[in-house]
Amino acid sequence: xxxxxxxxxxxxxxxxxxxxxxxxxxxxxxxxxxxxxxxxxxxxxxxxxxxxxxxxxxxxxxxxxxxxxxxxxxxxxxxxxxxxxxxxxxxxxxxxxxxxxxxxxxxxxxxxxxxxxxxxxxxxxxxxxxxxxxxxxxxxxxxxxxxxxxxxxxxxxxxxxxxxxxxxxxxxxxxxxxxxxxxxxxxxxxxxxxxxxxxxxxxxxxxxxxxxxxxxxxxxxxxxxxxxxxxxxxxxxxxxxxxxxxxxxxxxxxxxxxxxxxxxxxxxxxxxxxxxxxxxxxxxxxxxxxxxxxxxxxxxxxxxxxxxxxxxxxxxxxxxxxxxxxxxxxxxxxxxxxxxxxxx
Ligand SMILES: Nc1nc2c(c(=O)[nH]1)N[C@H]1C(S)=C(S)[C@@H](COP(=O)(O)O)O[C@H]1N2
Ligand SMILES: [Mo]
Numbered sequence: 377x378x379x380x381x382x383x384x385x386x387x388x389x390x391x392x393x394x395x396x397x398x399x400x401x402x403x404x405x406x407x408x409x410x411x412x413x414x415x416x417x418x419x420x421x422x423x424x425x426x427x428x429x430x431x432x433x434x435x436x437x438x439x440x441x442x443x444x445x446x447x448x449x450x451x452x453x454x455x456x457x458x459x460x461x462x463x464x465x466x467x468x469x470x471x472x473x474x475x476x477x478x479x480x481x482x483x484x485x486x487x488x489x490x491x492x493x494x495x496x497x498x499x500x501x502x503x504x505x506x507x508x509x510x511x512x513x514x515x516x517x518x519x520x521x522x523x524x525x526x527x528x529x530x531x532x533x534x535x536x537x538x539x540x541x542x543x544x545x546x547x548x549x550x551x552x553x554x555x556x557x558x559x560x561x562x563x564x565x566x567x568x569x570x571x572x573x574x575x576x577x578x579x580x581x582x583x584x585x586x587x588x589x590x591x592x593x594x595x596x597x598x599x600x601x602x603x604x605x606x607x608x609x610x611x612x613x614x615x616x617x618x619x620x621x622x623x624x625x626x627x628x629x630x631x632x633x634x635x636x637x638x639x640x641x642x643x644x645x646x647x648x649x650x651x652x653x654x655x656x657x658x659x660x661x662x663x664x665x666x667x668x669x670x671x672x673x674x675x676x677x678x679x680x681x682x683x684x685x686x687x688x689x690x691x692x693x694x695x696x697x698x699x700x701x702x703x704x705x706x707x708x709x710x711x712x713x714x715x716x717x718x719x720x
Pocket of ligand 2: 560562610611612613690691
């Protein structure tokens with residue numbers, strides 16, 4: 377008699393995939409310690425899925441000896457992708473492999489996870505059975521809870537076995553060492569170095585006195601104060617770097633431009649068009665950085681100016697900024713623009 381009935385194993389697989397997919401997507405935006413549960417949930421779902429998948433395969437492997445009709449072929453494909461997704465997640469946590477060709481293992485894991493979903497939906501379509509009321513017993517509820525507890529302990533143990541990681545899973549690279557941390561651009565955003573003689577920073581939108589500042593002004597004369605913030609840059613590809621970032625506080629910039637206090641959003645745009653918008657309060661706490669520690673930002677890191685947004689993931693830290701706009705609304709198109717920026 378197996379530990380869980382076949383119906384419960386199947387229910388666990390369905391719930392596990394849904395939870396892993398939802399938390400996997402949510403993790404892209406999770407950047408503050410209060411979001412840590414997103415990563416725990418994702419990891420625990422992964423460990424539970426390893427167990428549930430093993431139980432399921434033990435039960436259904438005899439079907440491989442029958443005829444490989446269409447349904448069986450989908451199931452086999454799903455098994456392969458699921459094993460890759462779980463193995464890559466586990467190998468990342470344990471620190472077995474960091475890099476696979478041009479990708480970090482974490483990025484590869486995300487792609488495999490995305491690829492799994494359509495195959496999973498097709499499989500569900502042909503094989504899904506609604507669980508029956510008979511399965512809703514106290515005994516089953518206890519067994520399920522025990523499974524989750526074992527999953528949580530196993531996940532915690534795997535985190536202790538692997539290298540030191542932030543709650544996001546990222547490992548440390550080049551903190552406190554000026555420009556010597558990884559340069560990462562999302563997909564194809566790769567402009568020529570900015571010639572500051574042709575560059576200005578504009579502050580526009582819902583402001584009474586629009587600004588157009590050259591590099592000398594931004595670098596600090598009497599007009600703008602300079603500030604330092606110690607903040608972690610945490611890229612969703614799996615690394616982080618902590619620095620004393622120096623630059624202009626966005627609040628000071630908005631004051632200098634007489635921004636309308638009722639406008640609730642601020643959008644930061646790169647010379648390439650890549651952009652992100654932040655709620656006003658958060659934007660005011662952000663920095664337009666000119667320096668990482670004591671180094672003037674290099675081109676790769678966003679010279680002459682990049683966004684430093686505490687609690688936000690790296691992809692939101694727009695580099696090569698030339699425009700700040702005070703707005704009434706967020707900018708949903710930013711999601712598409714960040715993905716395709718740099719492609720002609
Ligand atoms: N304009 C622009 N800004 C960008 C990106 C980009 O592709 N274009 N990549 C983002 C990503 S994914 C990360 S993790 C950080 C990386 O900053 P770094 O290259 O200085 O390490 O910049 C962000 N800012
Ligand atoms: Mo990133």
